[in-house]
Amino acid sequence: MMMMRTRLACCTRDRELSFDFDEQERIMTYNGLESCILNNQSYENESRTSRGEGCVTDSLDDDESSCSSSKDAFGSVSSKWLPGKRDDQGSDDWELSESPQHFYVKEKRSYAIRYSDVETMKEKFAKLLLGEDVSGGRMGVTTALALSNAITNLAASVFGELWKLEPLPEERKSKWQREMDWLLSPTNYMVELVPAKQNAGNGRTLEIMTPKARADIHMNLPALQKLDSMLLETLDSMVNTEFWYAEVGSRAEGRNKSTRESKRWWLPLPQVPANGISDMERKKMLSQAKVVYQVFKAAKSINENVLLEMPVPSIIRDALPKSGKASLGEELYKVLSEESSSIEEMLNLLNLKSEHSVLDVINKLEAAVFAWKERITEQVTGKSPVWTSWSFIKDPLSELDKTESLLQRAEALIQHLKTKNPNLPQTFLEATKIQYGKDVGHSILEAYSRVLGNLAFSILSRIGDILQEDAVSNPNSPVAKYHLPGSKTNANLEMPWLSLRVRHSLINQMNPVDGKFNGFDASSYNVSEISCNETKTSSVSASPSLSRVWCISKEACIVISKRMGVPRFRPAKAGDGESSPNLFVANCGPAVGLSYEAIESVFSSFGTVKGVYAADESGARVIVSYFDESCAQSALKSLNGCPCPDLGGRSLYIRYSVLQPPTPRGQVNNSVPVSLSTLELNIPGIYLWHDFISGKEEEELLAAVDSRPWKNLAKRRVQHYGYEFCYDTRNVNTEKCLGELPSFVSSILERISSFPDIETRSLVLDQLTANEYPPGVGLSPHIDTHSAFEGSIFSLSLAGPCIMEFRRYLEAASLPNATSSIDMKVENLDNCTSILRRAIYMPPRSMLLLSGEGRYAWHHYIPHHKIDMVNDSVIRRASRRVSFTFRKVRVGPCQCEFPEYCDSKR
Numbered sequence: 001m002m003m004m005r006t007r008l009a010c011c012t013r014d015r016e017l018s019f020d021f022d023e024q025e026r027i028m029t030y031n032g033l034e035s036c037i038l039n040n041q042s043y044e045n046e047s048r049t050s051r052g053e054g055c056v057t058d059s060l061d062d063d064e065s066s067c068s069s070s071k072d073a074f075g076s077v078s079s080k081w082l083p084g085k086r087d088d089q090g091s092d093d094w095e096l097s098e099s100p101q102h103f104y105v106k107e108k109r110s111y112a113i114r115y116s117d118v119e120t121m122k123e124k125f126a127k128l129l130l131g132e133d134v135s136g137g138r139m140g141v142t143t144a145l146a147l148s149n150a151i152t153n154l155a156a157s158v159f160g161e162l163w164k165l166e167p168l169p170e171e172r173k174s175k176w177q178r179e180m181d182w183l184l185s186p187t188n189y190m191v192e193l194v195p196a197k198q199n200a201g202n203g204r205t206l207e208i209m210t211p212k213a214r215a216d217i218h219m220n221l222p223a224l225q226k227l228d229s230m231l232l233e234t235l236d237s238m239v240n241t242e243f244w245y246a247e248v249g250s251r252a253e254g255r256n257k258s259t260r261e262s263k264r265w266w267l268p269l270p271q272v273p274a275n276g277i278s279d280m281e282r283k284k285m286l287s288q289a290k291v292v293y294q295v296f297k298a299a300k301s302i303n304e305n306v307l308l309e310m311p312v313p314s315i316i317r318d319a320l321p322k323s324g325k326a327s328l329g330e331e332l333y334k335v336l337s338e339e340s341s342s343i344e345e346m347l348n349l350l351n352l353k354s355e356h357s358v359l360d361v362i363n364k365l366e367a368a369v370f371a372w373k374e375r376i377t378e379q380v381t382g383k384s385p386v387w388t389s390w391s392f393i394k395d396p397l398s399e400l401d402k403t404e405s406l407l408q409r410a411e412a413l414i415q416h417l418k419t420k421n422p423n424l425p426q427t428f429l430e431a432t433k434i435q436y437g438k439d440v441g442h443s444i445l446e447a448y449s450r451v452l453g454n455l456a457f458s459i460l461s462r463i464g465d466i467l468q469e470d471a472v473s474n475p476n477s478p479v480a481k482y483h484l485p486g487s488k489t490n491a492n493l494e495m496p497w498l499s500l501r502v503r504h505s506l507i508n509q510m511n512p513v514d515g516k517f518n519g520f521d522a523s524s525y526n527v528s529e530i531s532c533n534e535t536k537t538s539s540v541s542a543s544p545s546l547s548r549v550w551c552i553s554k555e556a557c558i559v560i561s562k563r564m565g566v567p568r569f570r571p572a573k574a575g576d577g578e579s580s581p582n583l584f585v586a587n588c589g590p591a592v593g594l595s596y597e598a599i600e601s602v603f604s605s606f607g608t609v610k611g612v613y614a615a616d617e618s619g620a621r622v623i624v625s626y627f628d629e630s631c632a633q634s635a636l637k638s639l640n641g642c643p644c645p646d647l648g649g650r651s652l653y654i655r656y657s658v659l660q661p662p663t664p665r666g667q668v669n670n671s672v673p674v675s676l677s678t679l680e681l682n683i684p685g686i687y688l689w690h691d692f693i694s695g696k697e698e699e700e701l702l703a704a705v706d707s708r709p710w711k712n713l714a715k716r717r718v719q720h721y722g723y724e725f726c727y728d729t730r731n732v733n734t735e736k737c738l739g740e741l742p743s744f745v746s747s748i749l750e751r752i753s754s755f756p757d758i759e760t761r762s763l764v765l766d767q768l769t770a771n772e773y774p775p776g777v778g779l780s781p782h783i784d785t786h787s788a789f790e791g792s793i794f795s796l797s798l799a800g801p802c803i804m805e806f807r808r809y810l811e812a813a814s815l816p817n818a819t820s821s822i823d824m825k826v827e828n829l830d831n832c833t834s835i836l837r838r839a840i841y842m843p844p845r846s847m848l849l850l851s852g853e854g855r856y857a858w859h860h861y862i863p864h865h866k867i868d869m870v871n872d873s874v875i876r877r878a879s880r881r882v883s884f885t886f887r888k889v890r891v892g893p894c895q896c897e898f899p900e901y902c903d904s905k906r
């Protein structure tokens, strides 16, 4: 047996990939694969020989079966991209020859393309250009995300759940090959400029910049295409097999060998002969599994490397806690900082029972790693003085050493957890990198490697199904000992891919219905943990799910990964039973100026605190959760009702707290689920543009408005331009013109006048109200008076975020009268069925447009909250918010189509 160690440079970061192979079994080696790729890369060298540039396996025979498709340079891959059959070339087929100025595809390839393909191609092209926003209103996703989603969706539609090992139907295979070729085509035009020497005559040489294929694409794309064709080949080879599948429903009346099977009776049931499969067949399957496992590892490795190259989006960077310890939480920090413990010991201490808890830990570790890396960079580059909050200088080197050691341990733990849980959904940072990524090359490589990794994983799972079936039928099968209960053999050592044969995401979701959750009791986990599987399914088979992407900004503060697994509590009522390890603490929290760290530190003097959570949206009530009931008891006894010197002398009001049944996902108490885009908000006429202005422009606008006098209202300050706005009549005094709108908003007006919508564009905006809201201050529900302003209204958010809510009163009877709408209190809407309610998150620098129905028929308001819930995350309005609202003062009567909402008609 010969071992080889090979290295593949992925992206620009070198990471070692080392796979061991058994020469005798003639498994396609990664080394061989690398040679294929490297030989295909000689794009500087235009001369090619007919052989040798194909699949050169360094130390193995160049074997047809192992590398049959690698006969020419790019053709080793591209030959696989030709449709297998051209049997239906009717009169609407024609030959197209691709001839773009490719940077590394040397050969022209010809296609058989049908008319319907061209139509599909046009549709896909249009959707990509529109960023999936079919309104064409510039609200779609970026090109990078659109391509990533398109690849994910194409894979889902072609491979689906892959329940059976069989060749892919020709139709689906050619769809995959053809459409992937379209989606990959932008990479043909991606270049980077590199210095090169040019002869300038007179014996002089000039250094010029010359375009070259982009290195990461150039290195990884051919590899991925090779992995792709290897997986399709594996499926193609699943003919004349000794196993077969009994069709849907068969499990119900089937042999019912185990409870596992009875729970998924609706799936095709793998069947093997009564005495199991033959030795030959088993050997064939094992070697196929080994190949697929190599493909899985290679695809995963490329995916990891690309994700490492993708930057953490600035929106997330700014919102992540700056301290690694805060990201980890007390418990995890303690485990990690115990330097004498090994990774295994750390894992024992963490006692992670579900994939969700593993993911939760990885999310926290990744956030901490990020914070520590930032700190190390700052210290090394001298940007950060090493002052501590105790105002004495610590030894900078020992601080740095400690951070580096924590960082290394955290990275090792992440790696270990990811290896042990190979099919985890994306982590929070990964999902946000994909969501906010702008680099098209990265997004293509990431999506392609992810879908191939998932496909390889599914194939391995299906091979595992057959081998398990075989092991049950034939206890003497060499594989049986790895499967049968009671076996002491560690299968992972010899056949690591067997341990990959874990449940499918759908089974994951279905099993809790039966009360069990992959080997542990689901009843001991709360609903939010199980619902994480929904997230997983969507993140594996569709675009990154919104619920995992926290749309936050620099000015908003997020409590990272606190929401998902956090139980909800309420104060104990009489009859709830006295003691509990959890305390409900009122008059305490960020809204009254007490940080979670400060609260935790005070309560820690009574025992180890498990966590401090927001008890509700007020920001002034928290839950302090102990491991031990007696600690809660002592804390309650000592702290309840007395001024606490370490918390600014504030008196805390404490009760025991009980777990509350979870409220439906995305909805908290009386609040409305918050949309992150107007597509989701779905109110006709309301649109939101993120980043309508740049950070620099925002600063300039704030400086300009702050240099002018503000006028105080009860809770906020205002400035009026163009015309004065009277709050008691909610109208403008048209007699008293204040002059033109100030020059500092000229560029905004210009941008508005270039809007695609003719009506909006031609509106001459002549009234501007600047509002300054201190943190937590909102605005009462109102419709901007129809008789005062005509047409659309624009509102630009600056300095801080807010949630704007909207109501549409469906019955005239429930409509607040014109005067009460001026300063109506937000009433309790719990039982109100005749009101539609929506909400949207408005980050700073975003522009909101209210037009049509949204402007004339929906009330809008900003709830008075210091803390808002956006899906599963908490957002604190930490800074003031300034808004510029642009309107056009009405000249004629209002002729809107909503008389019941029109003050001039009521």
Ligand SMILES: O=C(O)CCC(=O)C(=O)O
Binding pocket: 769, 771, 779, 784, 795, 796, 860, 883, 885
């Ligand atoms: O602050 C905002 O964005 C909205 C202001 C507003 O609705 C108004 O002035 O009528």
Ligand SMILES: [Fe+2]
Binding pocket: 782, 783, 784, 860
């Ligand atoms: Fe308004």
